[in-house]
Amino acid sequence: MTTSTPFFGTTFHVVTFGCQMNKHDSERISGMLEGLGSLPVNSIPEADIVIYMTCCVREAADVRLYGQVASLKNVPLRKESPLTKRIVAVGGCIGQRDGEKLIQKLPHLDVVFGTHNLVSLPSLLGEAIADCGHHVEVLDSANSFPTELPTSREHAWAAWLPITIGCNNFCTYCIVPYVRGREKSRAMDDIVSEARSYVAAGVKEITLLGQNVNSYGRDLYGEPRFADVLDAIDATGIERLRFATSHPKDLTDEVIGKFATLRSLMPALHLPAQSGSDKILEAMNRRYTSAHYLELVRKLRKAVPDIALSTDIIVGFPGETEDDFQQTYDLVKQVGYHQVFTFIYSKREGTPAASIPDDTPREVIQDRFDRLVDLVQHQAFERNQADAGRTVPVLVEGASRRDARLLVGKSPKNQTVHAPIPQGTSAESLAGSIQNVRVDQAKTWYLSGQVVR
Template sequence: MHHTFSDMTFCIRTFGCQMNKHDSERIAGMLEGLGALQVETSEEADMVVFMTCCVREAADVRLMGQVASLKNLPLREGAAIGRRIIAVGGCIGQRDGEKLTRELPHLDVVFGTHNLGSLPKLMERAIGGEGHQIEVLDSAETFPTDLPTAREHSWAAWLPITIGCNNFCSYCIVPYVRGREKSRSLEDVVAEAKAYVDAGVKEITLLGQNVNSYGRDLYGAPRFDDLLDAIDGTGIARLRFATSHPKDLTDGVIERFGTLRSLMPALHLPVQSGSDRILEAMNRRYTRDHYLELIAKLRKACPDIALSSDIIVGFPGETEKDFEDTYRLVEEVGYNQVFTFIYSKREGTPAASIEDSTPREVIQERFDRLVDLVQDKAWQSNQSDKGKTVEVLVEGASKRDSGILAGKSPKNQTVHAKVSAGQSAEDLAGSFVNVRVDEAKTWYLAGTVVDADEGARGSDGC
């Protein structure tokens, strides 16, 4: 079995959330373990795997276009098989199953969110000429972390602590394609974190659709704060997590931002709307006041915390007053970053049946106004770091200039700095350097590499 892969190449196209990126690393680990070589482009690949997201309509359109474009793409010279094998997994695979092969007849394999481990078997059958291979399960038999992984960076690791979601926000398809929430045992997560630290990993990001409810299914109550304590105890240099639901963010987790050595001063806390009426229609189960109380507690525990969020503009029935409530909340919080989206109807969700007569141009105008505000606030937030010295985890060279390093600050800001003569930005990847911030732009900081004893480590924590 799987002998077919030893002379083959593959590439993975990933859409959507960090969980999809992590799933892609698992797939790369499996295929590399079976002898296949990962390549960058579809042109070079004998097998192309699409890891899909169906949260927004644009993702469906992009997938269809990209799969269709492979139909007449010539194979690389010396390809091990006579035709390119195309697979679609992730959330669109889970949702659409067999329907995908009817719409895209040249698609070979469809798999879902619960059966990553089936992919090599399905690919092999497709290579063997056994026709379309479709396997979509209703739930996972094993946690995907049982599979091998090929991490994008040796110094950083995604670490899933839960899969699935129980929240059923009225606009969201995730619970229907990822299933009910399941937590890994605390011991399993900590053991994996220790293994990463032993392997030289500098930064771990804990993953879940709602990390704050971690452990409720196993222990009867959330134990996310206990988990943060235990992972901090492994000696990891940097710890982050995504994503948080405001209704489950506890005082205990908030306090950890002020007390844990490794927990970085940055939190992504999606608000979605600043209007109580819209929040109720979204089934978010918190109010504007409760959300703002959380922000106040976070800033008390960690005054320098960088906050980011998600906001949907144009949810069905949103009025100008509802939008103004959202706009004012963004003004009040002063986020470092906000991901803004125009509402996209997802069939199968409760919100899809809500009628809305708001003209598209009104929604677009609101969206544009919000984006302008978000950019202003992001610029203002970054000004507080000008002149400070920040510790940067180097990711490599800037895409525009190989002589400039790019990395992340504790607050998850992108930082650029010129490397010293005789040094290579790529060689510094995975190491920490101190950068004095000379310029603070909207979406990045720029500065000068300094020795560790030069200047205070201004925004390194709380």
């Protein structure tokens, strides 16, 4: 890491696309730059340094990145800036995938870095500030976990805690293993030590991160030990524990049982199904069947009857027929999710699925997508009705963006909850606290009620 001199007096803004791992990486970038004397700002026009942390899972992310970076040419540098030009950097998965090609397509881009070399960013930025040239560094693999870098968390009461990096699953539609590398697990002692430091700092909620947390430890111990991680983090005294993402093929009975026995483990699980058709699941290389998935749901609901399940569904995977889609529709209907993230298949060059021919008309795929969205919205509304009239503990995040007179926070089931700010308090004073809210109304995407004192 270079001297901090080039950064004093500068400002920076990080734009983050994609998954929780990208959000965590962005917090590490903020921690490094703040430590070198640069100040975070809330908008691009205020920033001397703009960093894009990118995702390349879907084509829309590429389009959005190119549009935003190109538009920076028309945003003037602030008058007080100590720099002669705005420094623009692109990292994350698109940086890893495209490398030098980004400079060719976006000539006013200054820095490109990959998913494996966050630690190099300050020196790359420093060199760009010094010579106004292009600087690219993309490594094939990581020598250390980004958790070894300083962090500047978005919220003092919540922390991301990566336990693995990379992915070994190679789903045929997914670019992640090619840009994040093979799966590597952190040592258990390091994970627990970081968790203890968060608890000591007043963190209320920890979210364990990995492309597939269920396979944690297979590379270190010869078999997955994710259940042991859950036990160890619960023992730190953390109030709320969550994890993402969970691959169905590796979700064990032992891990399912932890939802019923661990005090801190919240009753919510994101379990991506992607499809309800066994033919499509095989084409996706998901390595489970719809029957196996539904059996996992049965076991989860036996352990915690009120558990809130969410999932990912891809509509229009190459070769999907109306019957395949109907099987997906039926699976979603049978499970009854609290939330479903629905996506129309996006072709990603470099993945096996990109070479699968498909002549399904776009309007047919859109019609399937729309039908599924209607079902999802109906189910979400129905699921939330179970909490109408209940009092739920809410981890307050602050004032609601839609109405500054309201608090907003998350329930144990990860539902968004709104409530009027009690008299004599403020959103700022309650942020990070857990408040009991009596639910008066249950809507499709949120609950609302009153704080119970």
